[in-house]
Amino acid sequence: MDSKALSITLSSGELPLADRVVLQRCVSYFRNVHSTAALEAAGHKVVNSFACAWVCGNKLFGSLELVKHQIPTPRTTLAMAEDSALRSMEQMGYPMVVKPVVGSWGRLSALIRDSDAARAVIEDREQMFPLYQIYYMQEFVKRPPRDIRSFVIGDRTIAAIYRYSGGSEWRTNTARGGKAEACVITPELDELSVKAANAVGGEFVGVDLMEGEDGLLVHEVNNTTEFKNTVPATGVDIPGMVIDYLISIHKR
Ligand SMILES: Nc1ncnc2c1ncn2[C@@H]1O[C@H](COP(=O)(O)OP(=O)(O)O)[C@@H](O)[C@H]1O
Ligand SMILES: [Mg+2]
Secondary structure, three states, X not given: OXXXXXOOXXXXXXXXXXXOEEEOOOOOHHHHHHHHHHHHHOOOEEEOOHHHHHHHOOHHHHHHHHHXXXXXXXXXEEEOOHHHHHHHHHHHOOOEEEEOOOOOOOOOOEXXXXXXXXXXXXXXXXXXXXXXXXXXXXXXXXXXXXEEEEEEEOOEEEEEEEEEOOOOOOOOOXXXXXXXXXXXXXXXXXXXXXXXXXXXXXXXXXXXXXXXXOEEEEEEEEOXXXXXXXXXXXXXXXXXXXXXXXXXXXXX
């Protein structure tokens, strides 16, 4: 059902759906985490869990789990004020990337090539909602003009695509015109993807990886992964496999 049509009264015994397996598909971060929390507290099994949604919904929390689990990930720095952010950017060197901790489809992620651009982006962010003043800064990974999105269900990598950025766009998100092409699931890709999924407690996730100079790097795990471009590119029936997984956990 559409999360916008959902209302949940926070008292026991009043929930219409208790004990169901719920597949959370809401792409709105706020509606996703809040409805997952309420549904889970009411006794439903939600895929993915609130713990997973909380971690994946915030790039800093996600990166912390990747680092904790020793999963190769781009070098990332956190700062929480204008001066310290600018200082960190200068130290990291250019080009570098600054991203909002909450956000998707590449929105508001900026590739910064010099101090002037850094100052301009920070000055803008200082006028925004306080969440945008949590500066999440990352080395710009020297990679081909593509990244990899792999799909993990349970303990298996079931599909993967390359996402090629189009024209002058540096971000490869398909929501920004990135083109999907099937990617072979190598043992390295499978192992890293499953490790990353486990690190965030994900049962059905999309793992974003880049081909760095020294091998694959995981830059984020998505708890509500879209797959409309992946199914035609790979021929893998992702929705069917998810349903089979949900049925299998429901029977347990
Ligand atoms: N550190 C980086 N170096 C190079 N490219 C990056 C880097 N981080 C992100 N990108 C590009 O930007 C896209 C969006 O970044 P990502 O962290 O996945 O955020 P979103 O949640 O918006 O998808 C990635 O798919 C990749 O193409
Ligand atoms: Mg991404």
